[in-house]
Amino acid sequence: MYESPPHPRQRPAVPDCARQPQFTAVPPPALWRYKPRRAWWRTRAVRAGAVVTALALCALVILAIVRDQTGTRGFLVGLGLAVLPVPLLASAFRWLDRVEPEPWRNLAFAFAWGAFAAALVAIIANSFATRWIATATADPAGAESLGATVIAPVVEESAKAAAILLIFLFRRRDFTGIVDGVVVAGFTATGFAFTENILYLGNAFGEDQEAGASGLASVTAATFFVRIVMSPFAHPLFTVLTGIGFGLAALASPRGRRWRRVALPLLGLVCAMGMHALWNGSAVFGGFGFYLVYAVFMVPAFALLTWLAVWTRQRELGTIAAELPAYAAAGWLLPTEPLALSSMRARSLARGAAARRYGGGAAGRAGGRAAARAVAEYELFATSLAFLRHRAHRGALGPDFTAREQELLHHLWQRREVAGPALEYAARAAGRVRLPPPRQPAWPPYGYAPPPHRDYAAYNPYRQR
Secondary structure, three states, X not given: OOOOOOOOOOOOOOOOOOOOOOOOOOOOHHHOOOOOOOOHHHOHHHHHHHHHHHHHHHHHHHHHHHHHHHHHHHHHHHHHHHOOHHHHHHHHHHHHOOOOOOOHHHHHHHHHHHHHHHHHHHHHHHHHHHHHHHHHHOOHHHHHHHHHHHHHHHHHHHHHHHHHHHHHHHOHHHOOOHHHHHHHHHHHHHHHHHHHXXXXXXXXXXXXXXXXXXXXXXXXXXXXXXXXXXXXXXXXHHHHHHHHHHHHHHHOOOOOOOHHHHHHHHHHHHHHHHHHHHHHHHHHHOOOHHHHHHHHHHXXXXXXXXXXXXXXXXXXXXXXXXXXXXXXXXXXOOOOHHHHHOXXXXXXXXXXXXXXXXXXXXXXXXXXXXXXXXXXXXXXXXXXXXXXXXHHHOOOOOOOHHHHHHHHHHHHHHHHHHHHHHHHHHHHHOOOOOOOOOOOOXXXXXXXXXXXXXXOHHHOOOOOO
16 A cells, blocks of 8 residues: 655655555554553652642742742732733634644643743843842942843743743654744743733832832823733744744754754744844843833844745645645545635635534534534644655655554544534635536527627628638
């Protein structure tokens, strides 16, 4: 059924689709003969429990530190204001990741790491370094300036990059390109900014309570305007550079120069530190330094990275359109499915069509939801199959390529009866299929009188003479 693995840079052969294909790499549960036993500390439940416990302890410690610095009222006010940009940023990064969505467990881990672990490391390391410099130089003001412009960018970006590195190493199958790096980095930085905003807004509220200030003239209002209204994307913008570096490393061929897989993430991390240092040091340029850096550097950089992320997503859709026709030609997919799968609008129409078809009546709502979920899973597996074949063509053909391809085809085969007609309908409804114009009937219908024939003999060059 399968041929030997192709040479790198050659497109792998597509397996033939038999009437009842046999997926040897994914046997049914009835054929499982042996399950290897692992030590209890190596099981998935134990590892997940250890990660959750560690993050929960970090959360308790960092929230206690923030509450101690801001007070209970300041903590609650800061928490209520800091949570406002989180849904907006999370929705933006999730929208960007709609082609091949990152698993929620990875995104939840990234957010929790940024909000608790990275924030805890940053607040402890920054405080220790600033105090040490102030003691060594006997210049507290200079130590504060040096800590904000040099120490904080290095510590904070390194702490946030650790989450991207862990997902890159231990969830390598889910980390396939630039978009994945941008999304993971965005969620990590959103969590970090959330905790940091609680601290800044809580301290500002405490200052207003001591001074008796309120309203738009208060420090809390000014801090909210700068950090929540004007620059909620600041931390995500810095860390996204690190994510792009890891995304480029994920695209690098394992047979190529290995130094690229190390140098690219480090280069992205250095760029993130440099941009962060420029942002923190904007006050050095005078009273209008913040606005100068914001208008001249931050806004164009944000626009450029946004364009890069959207362009990369469009390239992913182009990859689907280029790679899946080979499976359609072999019989695994309908001819119209690659057209539907390479359009986000057609994907949405397919899920809606499946829900309507199988969800008639009150008792069928569950069936409609199950059908829509099956179509969504089908779209995800087909996308993963296209990216797998694309990576193999680029030279990143791993030893498990055949088994992974069989696994994805197995999942597609299980859902094809529900997803196939829905995607075919969506391709036509979205205008992805060019339909020929309707043919006129040979004989006019009853009651229809054709217009009288007019002979343009003098102006007809095609008349046979």
